[in-house]
Amino acid sequence: MSTHYLTTSSQGLGRRLLLLLAVAAGFMVSNIYYGQPLLERIGTDLGIPTAGVGWMVAASQAGYLLGLVLLVPLGDMVDRRALISLQIAATAVGGSVITLAGSQVAVLAGFLLLGLASSVVQTIVAYTAASSTPEQRGGSIGTVTAGVVSGIILARTLAGGMTDLWGWRSVYVLAAAAGVVLAIAVFRVLPREDAGRAGVGYWRAASSVFVLTRRDPVFRVRALITMLLFASFGVLWSGMSLLLSGPAWNLPPSLIGLFGLAGLVGVVAASRAGAAADRGWGQRVTGWSLAALLASWVALSLGEWSLILFIAGIIVLDAAVQAVHVSSQTMIVAGAGESASSIIGSYMVFYSVGSAAGAAAVAPVYDSWGWTGASVLGAGFAVAALAVWGLGRLRSSRTAGRGVARSAQHAGAE
Known part of the structure; x- marks a missing residue:
């Protein structure tokens, strides 16, 4: 591994690594917002009544909130490289479930899993904060947040355009593919960390x-x-x-x-x-x-x-x-x-x-x-x-x- 990618709290974050984290955060947060302009299309395709389509957004948000409470604190105790990679890989599974869904139950399960795994956005922000020097911390968080903002804003436009061209399932094919590519990239580029760094129990952290x-x-x-x-x-x-x-x-x-x-x-x-x-x-x-x-x-x-x-x-x-x-x-x-x-x-x-x-x-x-x-x-x-x-x-x-x-x-x- 090139030393250019190595990051420690004393050396701070290299520019290319920071860019990777910003891109990953942007794609992961997009998973939460892709579905908002697609609800009517998904509901019509799967025979979900209008009163029930809102549950797809609710399932995604509920999964995200659970991830904030239950998964993000793990970053204080385990190797963040492994945690971030696994969570990103799990978004690929969630995207695949939604792509293949043939019923309301299946699509809700997919949205719940996708939201849960997409809480990796905040694990990435925490990694950025912990790995930056005090002098660069705000700028680094700002760069990653810029990626998040871009993902939030562009997700709806991208989802609408892809749906018009190839149907709503194509959006979640993209989500799954991005999850696979980014999980591999993050695992290869981020340096390994020691587990148990903070010495804090899981439930106390949660x-x-x-x-x-x-x-x-x-x-x-x-x-x-x-x-x-x-x-x-x-x-x-x-x-x-x-x-x-x-x-x-x-x-x-x-x-x-x-x-x-x-x-x-x-x-x-x-x-x-x-x-x-x-x-x-x-x-x-x-x-x-x-x-x-x-x-x-x-x-x-x-x-x-x-x-x-x-x-x-x-x-x-x-x-x-x-x-x-x-x-x-x-x-x-x-x-x-x-x-x-x-x-x-x-x-x-x-x-x-x-x-x-x-x-x-x-x-x-x-x-x-x-x-x-x-x-x-x-x-x-x-x-x-x-x-x-x-x-x-x-x-x-x-x-x-x-x-x-x-x-x-x-x-x-x-």
């Missing part, structure tokens, strides 16, 4: 989401911000099709999918935010980005009258979300070392809950109050996130002030 939320104030604030942040994100991306396919614009699904391309600006934001966090500007980036998130909803709320303003709102919202997301991940893993997997997995539980809450809330709100109501909902989540950040900053300042006062008292006593 329950770290509760421990960290209770005991770690930095994690608690960042996790709450993330939950509200992605609730706002979920309101847009789950509610957008309701607006654009409705009476205001009557756009076909193929054109609606193209609106996701505007979110690619978030790739740049993710990379820049990571570099800023490395310079100690994480809090500043978070504050400005949350303010931008709130402002984006002003433009988005006018989406019934102007598509230009709506697209501008998408760009600002996605850039703000990714900037906060990368800053938060960089801050919570600072100094974590080999416990990064448990921390990242726990953090992403809040991401999943927020995304699901936003997606679930927007449909009934839109049904009752239209796009204006949906915009108020998205802005409300943004306001709450900004309030949590402000209260966290205020509490940190007070704690620091008390520490300075105590030091002054001790100095005076001496």
Whole structure:
């Protein structure tokens, strides 16, 4: 193996290895989003009633959440090269099950397995954090997150195009093939690690989401911000099709999918935010980005009258979300070392809950109050996130002030 690929916490990550991790993360997160524009096609092909097609997305998300809690913490205890390779290989199995599915039960099982295995995205992020030097950690996480953002955004467009050309099963042939190729590549390129590095029991690591939320104030604030942040994100991306396919614009699904391309600006934001966090500007980036998130909803709320303003709102919202997301991940893993997997997995539980809450809330709100109501909902989540950040900053300042006062008292006593 070429030494160019070797990575240790002292040497950091080589550029080619970082690129491989970003590509792998992008393909793996795509597995969660391929199915969203295909539900009607899959349901028609397999004879699944309209009321039941939503369970495919639910199965995928449930599998992903289980993976965050049960699989990602294993990265603190076993060889991450083997864990990442096995999880990626398991996505090939999940993709194959969906490809060959002939019933609702089979396709649901495939989506559940695919979601479970695709939680490897967060094992990759944790590996990136643990293997980077402190000086490059934020930038490295930003690069991998850029791959994740690209995967999320391009998955729907790619799935729609492939389905029009070759049918919906071709999408999961691609997912299975990508799983095989990337599993082999990662296993060959990543250096082997020693097992049992952290000396922490599995169930203790798996329950770290509760421990960290209770005991770690930095994690608690960042996790709450993330939950509200992605609730706002979920309101847009789950509610957008309701607006654009409705009476205001009557756009076909193929054109609606193209609106996701505007979110690619978030790739740049993710990379820049990571570099800023490395310079100690994480809090500043978070504050400005949350303010931008709130402002984006002003433009988005006018989406019934102007598509230009709506697209501008998408760009600002996605850039703000990714900037906060990368800053938060960089801050919570600072100094974590080999416990990064448990921390990242726990953090992403809040991401999943927020995304699901936003997606679930927007449909009934839109049904009752239209796009204006949906915009108020998205802005409300943004306001709450900004309030949590402000209260966290205020509490940190007070704690620091008390520490300075105590030091002054001790100095005076001496």
